[in-house]
Amino acid sequence: MKILSIQSAVAYGHVGNSAAVFPLQRIGVEVLPVYTVNFSNHTGYGAWRGPLISPDDVRDVITGIEERGVFGEIDVVLSGYQGGEGIADVILDAVARVKAANPAAVYSCDPVMGNAKSGCFVAPAIPVLLRDRVVPAADIITPNQFELGFLTETEPTDLASTLASADAARAMGPRTVLVTSVERPDAPEGTIEMLAVTDDGAWIVQTPRIPMKANGSGDVTAALFTAHYRASGDAADALAKTVSSVYDLLQTTFDSGQRELQLVEAQEFYAHPRLQFPVTRVR
Template sequence: MNILSIQSHVTFGHVGNSAAVFPLQRAGHEVWPIHTVNFSNHTGYGDWGGPLTPASEVTAIVDGLERRGALEQVDAVLSGYQGGADIAGAIVETVRRVKEANPNALYACDPVMGNAKSGCFVSDEIPPLLRDKVVPVADIITPNQFELGFLTGQETTTLEQTLEAVRAAQEIGPRTVLVTSVLRPQTPEDSIEMLAVDGQRAYLVATPRLPFKRNGSGDVTAALFTGHYTATRDAQLALARTASSIFDLLQLTYEAEATELALIESQEYFASPRLQFEVQELG
């Protein structure tokens, strides 16, 4: 699979393309990254250096790929943290051009906005653009539970509410929705769930919940699910492989007390997921 990944880049640590490219490569995919920012580190540190990439430069890179005849070889476009508000239009136009060259290509959007603990951490211009302009052209979206609620304007406290919000998101455009960091009243304190809905079929997987969080884990999740789903068109298998790899990545990071994801140390788990968690199909 050839995946065109339009996301942020950091020199230090692992978020955006710096989190997505290597796991996808170890999973067996060719990845062509386009960086929406070129920062020293992720913004969670409160201080960083480096520029946003103007939309015109993103488009110029896509123009160059088109001259190489590469767009028709793209199997999936993946987008994540967008940086400037002007990037949304460049992404949508890139998706249009890729699908014109290869109608079988998929577009996976990770609508990065924030989380339940921190709230929104992107520019106020970004969430409406994602909801109104980007998500409607996506085949796959990978929001966390908080982001799903924002996109749809619905409560996501229970599993039933979350499924209703997924159906509302599907009405906007995407057929396939992966919801990460799912918590509900029935969830044990030591567990966390992921929900994947593909058309009418829904799948749920629970993994142990580790008592910490590291930036970039959502980026790896979106990347791996996109790669596995694009290769197999099987949401259940893609969810099982992704959940397995992400848990092992986080467990290694936690055990090492690392401040950034232990991406290199976890590479065998990307190449050969252990599939240690059962995926339940919801009736």
């Protein structure tokens, strides 16, 4: 499998492509990373250095890849944090060109815009751009529960409303929706869930909540779920493997006492998921 991954990059720590590429490689995926920013570290530190990469430069890199004649071999285009507004046009153009070369290719979009605790942390125009133009072009989207609510202009607060919001998102274009950081009032205290919804049904997995903020964990989640689902076509299987790997990554990070994801230390959990959490069909 080959994935063209258009995301941010940092030198220190693991977010964007700096979080997604290694886990994908560890499960046997060939990744072609294209960077939208090249920062010293993620912006959660409040200070960082390095450039936003201009849309023209990002497009130029993608064109150079196309000139190598590999677009017909690309199975997935994956996008995450987009940085500036103009990147969306570049991504959508790349998706169209890849699909023209390989009609079986899919586009997986992680519509990064914020979370329930922090609110939106991207430029004001980005969420609207994602909702109106990018998400409708995607085959798979991987929002958290907060982002799902913005995209669909709904308020997913329990399982029924989150399923309804996922269906509203699917009506926009993407057939597969992975909802991360699902919280609902009737779930046991100290737990968090992940929900996958496709044409074939809906499945949920519950895990203990690890008490830490983990920048980049959503990028790992989107990458692993996309790759597993593309390989098997089985959303429940992809969900089980992804949740297992990400939970063990987070537990490894928490146990280390470090702020940044212990991405390399947890590598065996990507290659050999323990599948310790049951997947429950909810529809």
